[in-house]
Amino acid sequence: MNDFSAQLATELQPASGTGPDWLNALRQAAAEQFRSHGLPTRKDEAWKYTGLGVLTQNEIRLSVPADTIIAPAASPAVARPVVAVEQQVTLLNGRILNRSENLPSGVALLALDEALDTEVDGLQALLESLPSAKKKTLSSTGFSALNTATLENGVVIRVASGVDGGRVLLSWSTSVEKAACLFNSRVCLILEPGAKLELLEQFETPRDNKNTSNIVVQAALGEGAALRHVRLQQESETTGLITRTEVSQQAGSDYRYYGFDFGGGLVRHDLHCMLLGSAAKASLNGAYLLDGNRHVDNHARVDHMAPDGFSEQYFRGVAGGSGKAVFNTAVYVHPGADGTEAKQSNANILLSKRAEIDTKPELEIYADEVVASHGATVGQLDEQAVFYLRSRGLNQEQARQILTTAFCRSVSDRLADPQLAEAISERMMDVMPQLD
Amino acid sequence: MSNETSTTDNLVKQKYQHGFVTDIESETLPPGLSEQVVRAISARKNEPEWLLEWRLKAYAQWLEMEQPDWAHLNIEAIDFQAISYYSAPKADKDRPQSLDEVDPKLLETYDKLGVPLHERARLAGVAVDAVFDSVSVGTTFKKELGKAGVIFCSFSEAVQDHPELVKKYLGTVVPQRDNFFAALNSAVFTDGSFVFIPKGVRCPMELSTYFRINAAETGQFERTLIVAEEGAYVSYLEGCTAPMRDENQLHAAVVELVTLEDASIKYSTVQNWYPGDENGVGGIYNFVTKRGDCRGARSRISWTQVETGSAITWKYPSCILRGDDSIGEFYSVALTNNFQQADTGTKMIHIGKNTRSKIISKGISAGHAQNAYRGLVRMTPRADNARNYTQCDSMLIGKKCGAHTFPYIEVRNPSAKVEHEATTSRIGEDQLFYCLQRGISEEDAVSMIVDGFCKQVFKELPMEFAVEAKALLEVSLEGAVG
Numbered sequence: 001m002n003d004f005s006a007q008l009a010t011e012l013q014p015a016s017g018t019g020p021d022w023l024n025a026l027r028q029a030a031a032e033q034f035r036s037h038g039l040p041t042r043k044d045e046a047w048k049y050t051g052l053g054v055l056t057q058n059e060i061r062l063s064v065p066a067d068t069i070i071a072p073a074a075s076p077a078v079a080r081p082v083v084a085v086e087q088q089v090t091l092l093n094g095r096i097l098n099r100s101e102n103l104p105s106g107v108a109l110l111a112l113d114e115a116l117d118t119e120v121d122g123l124q125a126l127l128e129s130l131p132s133a134k135k136k137t138l139s140s141t142g143f144s145a146l147n148t149a150t151l152e153n154g155v156v157i158r159v160a161s162g163v164d165g166g167r168v169l170l171s172w173s174t175s176v177e178k179a180a181c182l183f184n185s186r187v188c189l190i191l192e193p194g195a196k197l198e199l200l201e202q203f204e205t206p207r208d209n210k211n212t213s214n215i216v217v218q219a220a221l222g223e224g225a226a227l228r229h230v231r232l233q234q235e236s237e238t239t240g241l242i243t244r245t246e247v248s249q250q251a252g253s254d255y256r257y258y259g260f261d262f263g264g265g266l267v268r269h270d271l272h273c274m275l276l277g278s279a280a281k282a283s284l285n286g287a288y289l290l291d292g293n294r295h296v297d298n299h300a301r302v303d304h305m306a307p308d309g310f311s312e313q314y315f316r317g318v319a320g321g322s323g324k325a326v327f328n329t330a331v332y333v334h335p336g337a338d339g340t341e342a343k344q345s346n347a348n349i350l351l352s353k354r355a356e357i358d359t360k361p362e363l364e365i366y367a368d369e370v371v372a373s374h375g376a377t378v379g380q381l382d383e384q385a386v387f388y389l390r391s392r393g394l395n396q397e398q399a400r401q402i403l404t405t406a407f408c409r410s411v412s413d414r415l416a417d418p419q420l421a422e423a424i425s426e427r428m429m430d431v432m433p434q435l436d
Numbered sequence: 437m438s439n440e441t442s443t444t445d446n447l448v449k450q451k452y453q454h455g456f457v458t459d460i461e462s463e464t465l466p467p468g469l470s471e472q473v474v475r476a477i478s479a480r481k482n483e484p485e486w487l488l489e490w491r492l493k494a495y496a497q498w499l500e501m502e503q504p505d506w507a508h509l510n511i512e513a514i515d516f517q518a519i520s521y522y523s524a525p526k527a528d529k530d531r532p533q534s535l536d537e538v539d540p541k542l543l544e545t546y547d548k549l550g551v552p553l554h555e556r557a558r559l560a561g562v563a564v565d566a567v568f569d570s571v572s573v574g575t576t577f578k579k580e581l582g583k584a585g586v587i588f589c590s591f592s593e594a595v596q597d598h599p600e601l602v603k604k605y606l607g608t609v610v611p612q613r614d615n616f617f618a619a620l621n622s623a624v625f626t627d628g629s630f631v632f633i634p635k636g637v638r639c640p641m642e643l644s645t646y647f648r649i650n651a652a653e654t655g656q657f658e659r660t661l662i663v664a665e666e667g668a669y670v671s672y673l674e675g676c677t678a679p680m681r682d683e684n685q686l687h688a689a690v691v692e693l694v695t696l697e698d699a700s701i702k703y704s705t706v707q708n709w710y711p712g713d714e715n716g717v718g719g720i721y722n723f724v725t726k727r728g729d730c731r732g733a734r735s736r737i738s739w740t741q742v743e744t745g746s747a748i749t750w751k752y753p754s755c756i757l758r759g760d761d762s763i764g765e766f767y768s769v770a771l772t773n774n775f776q777q778a779d780t781g782t783k784m785i786h787i788g789k790n791t792r793s794k795i796i797s798k799g800i801s802a803g804h805a806q807n808a809y810r811g812l813v814r815m816t817p818r819a820d821n822a823r824n825y826t827q828c829d830s831m832l833i834g835k836k837c838g839a840h841t842f843p844y845i846e847v848r849n850p851s852a853k854v855e856h857e858a859t860t861s862r863i864g865e866d867q868l869f870y871c872l873q874r875g876i877s878e879e880d881a882v883s884m885i886v887d888g889f890c891k892q893v894f895k896e897l898p899m900e901f902a903v904e905a906k907a908l909l910e911v912s913l914e915g916a917v918g
Contacts, residue, residue, distance in 0.1 A: 362843075374841070377853075
């Protein structure tokens with residue numbers, strides 16, 4: 001364990017006392033794991049390409065010096081929503097700042113501590129189900145251990161059977177100045193059989209800050225439930241964002257993820273779908289555009305544990321400046337998951353001499369009657385296409401911008417809502433000029 | 437398809453054809469590894485002081501290293517103190533000068549293996565440096581090669597006759613502390629092959645070594661070094677079969693290739709060591725470090741391998757593309773059946789400008805076997821306009837096997853292009869059905885489909901090897917379908 005982990009371990013005070021006994025046991029166990037294994041290092045295979053330099057340089061603290069927190073009232077306006085939404089939850093430093101009250105019937109939206117008090121159905125099972133890494137590589141889930149040990153803040157959304165919960169926006173930002181802090185938060189989504197929900201997450205802090213957010217999203221999809229998960233991340237170049245999304249899917253459920261990383265200093269997202277029931281579907285899509293010194297690491301993994309599942313992974317990335325993009329996809333087809341179809345596609349464009357792209361599309365297959373394929377490329381813009389556009393009177397920069405945008409728009413165009421797709425593409429255009 | 441099961445069962449249970457033990461008294465060191473053992477090996481081989489020092493340095497480094505566990509392999513702990521590190525046929529001191537003087541029993545061994553040394557060598561125009569256990573016993577065609585200036589001899593001979601060349605190149609591609617098994621090999625390697633092709637020479641024939649593991653509980657630690665000077669060319673074949681035995685035998689070889697400007701080395705392997713029985717008992721543990729260094733501009737290294745044997749295969753023939761415009765290639769067929777496990781692939785490190793590499797990997801998994809492709813393509817910042825194309829396909833036969841792909845792609849140059857594609861599938865029911873309704877038996881149909889699947893790799897093999905490889909695949913695979 002390195003100095004940084006050791007320092008955090010000494011600061012770590014499990015959020016004990018509040019909540020039921022099982023929760024305190026969970027927190028204690030996680031704290032113990034963290035104290036003995038710490039945070040991941042580059043020696044952990046899953047963190048081979050991602051060091052925590054930004055966090056150590058920022059001198060991240062777990063305990064927050066009281067005088068450095070900006071009172072919510074005085075805090076700068078939080079992010080502008082990418083599209084207008086009816087249901088919105090604004091979170092500051094991992095805690096709910098405000099939330100809309102007009103919820104459709106059959107939808108419960110609670111703060112995590114409230115939910116624990118009222119004993120929401122299925123919440124205990126969900127919280128206890130967060131998988132840990134294998135014994136030898138426990139440090140690779142160090143952030144999750146930290147998150148569980150301090151489990152207190154967050155959001156719980158529960159959609160009753162057959163209800164369409166509509167779109168809920170979670171708007172995340174942080175507000176500490178002078179010092180840099182690590183904020184933990186947990187989102188729990190419980191979709192009963194046949195329920196539907198669209199979760200829109202937006203990460204944006206309107207001014208530069210050195211904080212890091214460590215957020216775990218857990219979703220349990222009942223039979224035939226459908227979750228659409230859109231994530232737009234535009235944090236500043238000094239911000240850390242460590243997130244993990246765990247989705248468990250029952251038969252016939254449908255999970256669709258659309259992630260857009262247009263910012264962040266050190267960004268790591270672990271996205272994991274477990275297809276527990278037959279004929280479940282997971283569609284994971286993402287685009288990442290990196291300029292400056294940004295480091296964005298996406299790890300996506302789908303476990304096919306039942307027959308006739310379908311999964312696809314479609315990711316597009318552009319790295320310019322001194323940006324470093326890491327992408328790791330894995331498909332794991334367990335014994336018995338016959339009839340699985342899995343597709344992975346990852347294409348990247350490297351624009352600058354200082355930028356770097358590391359990609360690793362993995363397949364692990366233990367079942368018969370499986371069709372799995374993956375493709376990964378790293379290259380440049382097609383010079384012929386650039387030439388074509390220039391011959392039409394566009395300058396070099398415009399031509400490149402159009403082509404790069406088109407490359408990434410292939411991801412946003414997959415969104416079912418054209419209005420949202422357009423809004424995200426506009427944000428994409430804001431990043432483009434800096435890429436070279 | 438169930439009515440085929442009984443025939444297929446018989447074929448699955450087919451015994452390893454090359455399993456037998458030749459009864460030749462071996463002069464074997466007692467099991468165990470220590471500094472004394474390293475010194476004893478070096479002394480027996482009458483090695484110069486610098487080589488002993490080199491070995492001892494490797495041994496010291498090995499002691500500090502841990503056996504790697506990152507591969508997708510389930511390996512029982514290896515007791516390195518239970519292995520004997522040196523075994524030589526007794527006639528060591530007065531080694532035979534020609535094949536006629538070779539122990540007839542030994543020649544018989546090769547006959548049983550289907551490698552009639554004389555005939556094969558003469559008919560095919562192949563020089564064979566046959567390795568029996570750890571000491572080379574016969575080298576043919578030496579004179580003819582000598583005329584061309586080519587040096588092809590056992591490693592021990594090279595140490596005696598060409599120490600300056602060995603000293604210049606040994607360990608420059610795979611340093612002693614490169615990895616756990618390479619360090620072990622560097623400390624205790626017993627013999628192997630040495631090839632040197634001087635400037636401008638195109639080696640007049642294909643060179644070949646037949647490795648053979650024999651005496652019980654003897655690890656094999658081969659060391660091969662091939663150097664092609666400016667503009668030289670050589671094609672080298674390596675093939676092996678091993679006798680049947682129940683203890684796991686350890687093999688940790690190191691192969692180093694060096695190509696200078698405009699030089700080219702083509703290295704082909706057919707590996708058919710004892711894979712263990714149908715219950716996963718026995719079989720060879722095969723941990724190999726193979727690496728080629730394209731030092732000169734426009735040089736080329738091509739690896740082709742057909743891996744059907746060994747209980748465990750841990751092997752990543754790699755290319756360091758240092759010279760501008762140099763080319764690296766890797767063609768592989770890895771077949772695992774029963775309880776075999778393979779974790780194999782390649783590394784292509786692009787350093788020079790305009791370097792190109794191509795990777796074609798075909799994995800076939802049957803029975804309870806696990807077959808993994810693990811590869812790295814790295815484009816360093818200097819590697820302008822570098823290109824890589826990778827294709828790795830896996831085929832699953834049966835419900836209990838696994839096929840895995842772990843490709844690492846690291847790009848740090850904006851003018852480099854990397855393409856990777858992979859597929860995993862089973863033999864298509866419709867393909868089988870099509871063949872069956874044309875009157876082709878299921879066995880033949882499967883072998884035809886598999887042959888087609890592997891064709892891209894087989895066509896890279898030299899003629900004689902391609903035939904052998906195809907037959908080998910059929911034997912190893914037949915009956916795995918049902």
